[in-house]
Amino acid sequence: MSRRDDRVVLAGVDGSASARHAAVWAAEMAVRRGAVLRLVQAYVLPSPGVSGTAVTAVREGFRGRAESGVAEAEGAVLAKWPSVRIERSVVEGGRVAVLLRECADAEVVVLGSRGLGGFTGLLIGSTAVSLAAHAPCPVVVVRGRRPDDPPPVAGPVLAGLDGSPDSNDALGYACEEAAARGTALVAVHTWNEITPEGKLRAAGTRLEDVAATERRRVDEQLAPWREKFPDLPIDVLVVRGRPVRALLELGADAQLVVVGSRGRGGFTGMLLGSTSQALLAHSACPVAVVRPGAQPS
Incomplete structure (x- = not known):
């Protein structure tokens, strides 16, 4: 984890192309600010109904998939910003609650414009709006002209x-x-x-x-x-x-x-x-x- 005096830029990821664009955008900000980039992915187990040893297997499966999402985001970041310092955090829990905890020491939290499943507005409706209303720091939603486009790098x-x-x-x-x-x-x-x-x-x-x-x-x-x-x-x-x-x-x-x-x-x-x-x-x-x-x- 980052030291107490480290600056932190947090990026919420979920394995989607939109989240990878957001992570790369956040990395540029982290490099510019001399901050640590913290990549965070939350995962939630399915509704109760699985018990015994099956619970452990299901949890391991969901966690493994979340870790793969973070690894993909990290790879995209390092391909563009190889010098950035990165922390990885995979946490079981609801996305909003996890990101609110993780951004307590962050200067900014960065999100993609939509998550896995491709439903336009899904992430906006559930996560970004809640974070923008409650996070202790600015919240950035990274968007391009079309849903999966990278964000623009020029202009005012x-x-x-x-x-x-x-x-x-x-x-x-x-x-x-x-x-x-x-x-x-x-x-x-x-x-x-x-x-x-x-x-x-x-x-x-x-x-x-x-x-x-x-x-x-x-x-x-x-x-x-x-x-x-x-x-x-x-x-x-x-x-x-x-x-x-x-x-x-x-x-x-x-x-x-x-x-x-x-x-x-x-x-x-x-x-x-x-x-x-x-x-x-x-x-x-x-x-x-x-x-x-x-x-x-």
Whole structure:
């Protein structure tokens, strides 16, 4: 296991091509951060009904298959990043519970966009959403244009902003990633007929006035980050429309989209905002979800 002072990037694997792409993506991050890459695969025994010596045989079979999945991911990683330090962890238990335990000391947890069986959205619905809602660190779902495509390696980092504390934490993470990757940051903010306070805009409101006000809000939010990252090129896009549509369209030419777990208008108790969930399921590039407090200021 890693030493107490080791930095850790965790990748959840399951033997699928999507998970291998995610592991290789996570390895690049680990190398860049000087961190250990921890490859984790969970396995669950079938429903009760097997007893006696058969239980041991079944458990050994499931564990062996899980170990093979980790070994395949490790092979893919080392073929691209031979210098990365790797830990392997195969654990019996539910995927979400295991990954939440394993990521307690991690800087980020990285997942593929779908698991074995090939059902689009299956992993998103069960694991990624739960982790993005509860993990103590940012969660990245690695996606390509098509389900089994590798993720893009070129383009800017996008940060979805709405002025909320969630989006400010996401903005800090996006700045760090863009600077580390040597690419530009594009701060994306949308506005529509609903105000940030959840009310309809007054009849006769001039659209150009709204756009100017929203741009000032974004500039105010960006000001401390421009000071902290003076060499980082930061572009601002303030557009009329819905955040999901704008980020999905712009994400087609990006290498990473970063959003908060919940934005303005989030209902108390909601685990994950609709924008975050839609991006996790449909983005053409990796998506990082940053919970409040998960990213150091």
